[in-house]
Structure formats: structure tokens, C-alpha cells
Amino acid sequence: MADTKNTFLEVKDLVVQYTSAGEVIHAVNGISLQLERGQTLALVGETGAGKTTIGKSIMRILPDRSASIKSGSIFLEGQDLLQLSEIDMRKVRGARISMVFQDPMTALNPTMKIGNQISEVIKIHNEVSKAEAKKQAISILELVGITAERYDAYPHQFSGGMKQRVIVAMALACSPELLLADEPTTALDVTIQAQILEMIYALRDKSKMAMILITHDLGIVAQAADTLAVIYAGEILEYGTKEAIFKDPSHPYTMGLFKAIPNLTSDSRRLANIEGLPPDPTVLPAGCCFHPRCPYAQEECRSIKPELEVISPGHDCRCTRSSEIKQEVANVF
């Protein structure tokens, strides 16, 4: 797409493996992504597809003992984050890249006042006095809709939605250039979800920050993303602009995902689903990783691994039979 120097964030051929009880788990297998400033990239996929691992690799906060980045590079404005020393990386975390965690119930330190948790980020990355850090923390708290007098409260005195606001506030405290939102609303109920998302979008648009949104909710993707990557078994199956993929889903897996969205106009008793389960990441299938569940799989799919190919400008798909399948589907209806 673009060359490395001008791209804001470029992930190239990232391979991440976990080792657990002697078994190698292939979590991420050669992912490449690009993201420009002010843009939002959504990573969509089932549980265990490797979405969170990609996010944590960019932050370099994978557990040292079990996970290792086997190969690949992650360029932030031309600088390879994977080559940085741990001390330099610490300056990037929280300041240039920050993360909103999935579960607000466990992502806050129960023994620290919420205000202090926010001012901590500010103190780590800026040479400021305690009073100044507190002042900044209060203004961020107010930005996410929590009044200043709650500065001295502890996490257990907050509801889930408010905790998630605090986590967003922590992530935004140093005005990061890139925000990784790892299923930021999974643990919240629907009304609070909408509030939190609205808030994140507003803050994103205000500060022109880039965002990687990890989710399995296509509704959120439709609303927020510019580009979209469909992840399956640690690989990108389809990658492109939101418009391209929503209008013309080309991979059988993506088609399956779209079919599983409830339709408000048609009266169907059951939602369509994709048969089977994601492959065991310790023994990935040969050939196309989706073939065991693919209704259109043929002999060649079982042996030849398809490449991610450009099917139209700004739209890549990893399926050799994509156009044939589209024909087939069109013929049925």
C-alpha cells in the first residue's frame, strides 16, 4: 500500500507464538497492517483468532515467559518498536501508544485511588509536580464525564461503566497518537456501551488520534472504522476499506460473518452460523486455514495455501476461489 517511511503505523509479517506445556501455539501467523493518523482500523474475528495478541505485540506487553514474537516488525513512524530497548519502549507505552482494556472490573488497581491512577500516567511521562499532575488528571476525568470530587474514590466504589471511563481516561491522559481499544465495551451492557463508544469516538476525532479497534461486533465496525481486517487463526482473511468489505464481502468466512448478523426486516427463526469451530492453534490445517469449515472448499484448498491478493483497489482477500464462489452464491438466489 504505502511505503514504510510515510505510514504512521505499519505492521509487517508479524509472527507470534505462545508455548504452553511444551506445545507451540501459533497465535499470529504473518500479519501485515497499515494505519494512517486519524484513521481507525478494526480487527474483527472470533475469540482466540489472535486479535488481542496483535494489540499486545504493538505495545510489547505480551507475557515474557510464554509468548515470543518470532519474526516481523512494527514500525511507528518509521521506527521499529521491536528493536527498541525495554527502557525506550517504556517511554512509548502510555505516552505515544496506549491501550483501553477489555474488562473494567480487573483493569484498575483496587488499592489505588482512581485519580492517582490517572495522575500516575502523567507523572511517569512528564516532568510535572504532583499538584500539576493532579490538576491534569482532574481535567481528564471531567473530559470522560466524572466529576472532580470523585478523584479520591477507589475502584470498588465505581460501577462498571464508570470504571471503563476511568480506564479510557488513563489511556488518554498523555494524548497518545495511537489508541488500542481491545473490546472496550464487551463487559458492559448495551446502553453503557453506546455511551463509552460515543465518548471514545468524540475524543478520537478531537485529537486526530489513530485507533485500532479490536472487536467482534460488526455493528461497532460499521459505525467507527475506516478500514477493516478480518482475522482468523492468526491470519488476515480479508482486508480493506470498510465500504469495500461491507458492500462486497469476498471471503467465505466474511460472508458467513455477515450472514450471522440479525436482520431487522426479515423474519427468520434462526440466525445462520458458520459450522464447526476455529482450528486448534497448536495444529493448524494445511492449505487454507479456513477450509475445514468452508462450505465451498475444494481439493486444492486442502493443500495449497492461498495468498492475500488484491481483488480491487483497497480490498485484499485470501481466497483463490473468491470470484467463483460469488458467482455460485449469486446463482442460488
Place this chain on the structure above:
Amino acid sequence: MADKNAAATVAAPVKTSKTQSELGAAMARLRKNKSAMIGLGLFLFLALLAILAPYISPYGYATMNPAEKFQLPSVRHWFGTDEYGRDVFSRILYGGRYSLSVGLLATAFAMCVGVIIGATAGYYGGQIDNIIMRFLDIFQAIPMMLLTIVISAALGSGFDKTIFALAISHVPDFARTLRASIMSMRDMEYIEAAEAIGCGTFRQIVKYILPNSFAPLLVTATMNVANTVLLTASLSYIGLGIQPPTPEWGAMLSAAKGFIRNYPYLLIFPGLFIATTVLGLNMFGDGLRDALDPRLKD
């Protein structure tokens, strides 16, 4: 921001009259626990007596008066006198200073070392953990009493050496307790979050891990003080530890053991004080454990 107003209404009704930490809530529960408060009261009372010994003891702890030896408890000598005519009450007051401070200091020292070792093992895990824990296993393979006696005998007797001997043998307890509770919370998301905001290792351990894994350590420490007071008494009893004429409760027991038939009160009084200290601390420790256990929240 359209959302801001909605948010303000979310936050407003939850007015906090008093912000209370988890620890604060636990302390409130502790205050309601009668036996814990009695235990704490007993211990503080004994500590106060020891601190105020120079002002309230009627005689010097080493003042001998051969004319008044082996006096039974009376108005002049509340707890009687020993074989040199020394006032037992005064000696017990002074003795408390040594017994209690050995207990507290040895525990504090063991806790400091144990926290460093346990935190390192728990945080880093893997090979480092393995090496540290196997090393502690060696220590724990030796019975604690025996280990204390050996160290104490090797170092010689005296106040500071006794503290050291007692502390070393208790280090593994603290290290293990802390390591276990760190391991159970090592994978909590807020530790990851701390890393994600750019916290260094030291900051992560001190501000995020230790405060959250301190509860079991606190309980171990309380119980350990009682245990150490007993061990000090045992050491002094067999002639190690604190030496006469310094009045330590265990040493007093040891000195009185020859007169148990004729003058049993020489043993009863120091024994009573040791027992009261241990009882008080154990009651307090039990209450503390209940207060810190989140499942018992009312």
C-alpha cells in the same frame, strides 16, 4: 461532547460521604470484632507496661537484696522476690522490653527480607523462582527450633544476635506467603495495565503488586510475633539468647526452674506474661484474618 451531560448525571447521584479504601473497610470490620480488640488491648497493655517500666517499677531490675530473698507475693513485692532478693514484678516489667522488642524486631527484619525474596520469586517466576524456592526449601527442611538454636549458638548470645537468629529462621515463611499471593495476582489485568502505561518493574512491584498481596502477609506477621516471643523464651530457657542478669521472660523461667517445688510463683508469673502476650497476638491475628477476608464481608 453530547455525552458529557449524560455522564455527569451518572456520576452525580453517587455522592460519597467518605472515601473508604478496601483496607479502611477491613479496619472497620476489625474494630467490630470483639476478640480481636481484646487481643490488641492485651498486647498494647503489656507493651505499655514494658515501655513505662522505668517509671512504674518499684525496684531496679538488678537490685539485689539478700535479706529479702524468696519472698512470697506481698504488698511490698507484688510478685515476690527471687533467689537474690530481686523484685520479680520489676524484672517482669523490664523483661517485657526485651521479650516484646525481640519479637517485633525479629518479625520486622524477617518480613523485610522475606518480602524482597518473595517478591522477586513471585514477580519473575521461572528459573529465578525455582532457584530461590529450592534454596528456601533447604532452610525449611531443618526444623525451625533447631535452625534457630544452631544459628544462635554459632553467633553467640546477646540481644542483636538473638534477633538475627530468630529472623533468619522465619524468612522462608514470609517469602512463601508473599510469593503465593503474588503468583495468584500476577496475571491480573491491572498489572498488565500498569505495564501498558509505562511503569517500570520496580514501580509495578511496589505500587501495584505489593499493596494487593499484603493482607496474608499482615496476618502471618501478627502470628509470627507471638511465635517469636515463645521462641525467644525457649532460647533463653536453654541458655542461649538473652543472658542474665538481663531480665527476659524466658530467661527468668529458666533461672527459676530449680525452685519450682518450693517457689512456684517464680515460674508462674513470667509464664503468665508470655502466655498473655501470645494469646493477645493470636486473638488479634485471627481477627485480622477474618477482617481481611473479602468473603466474610457483611
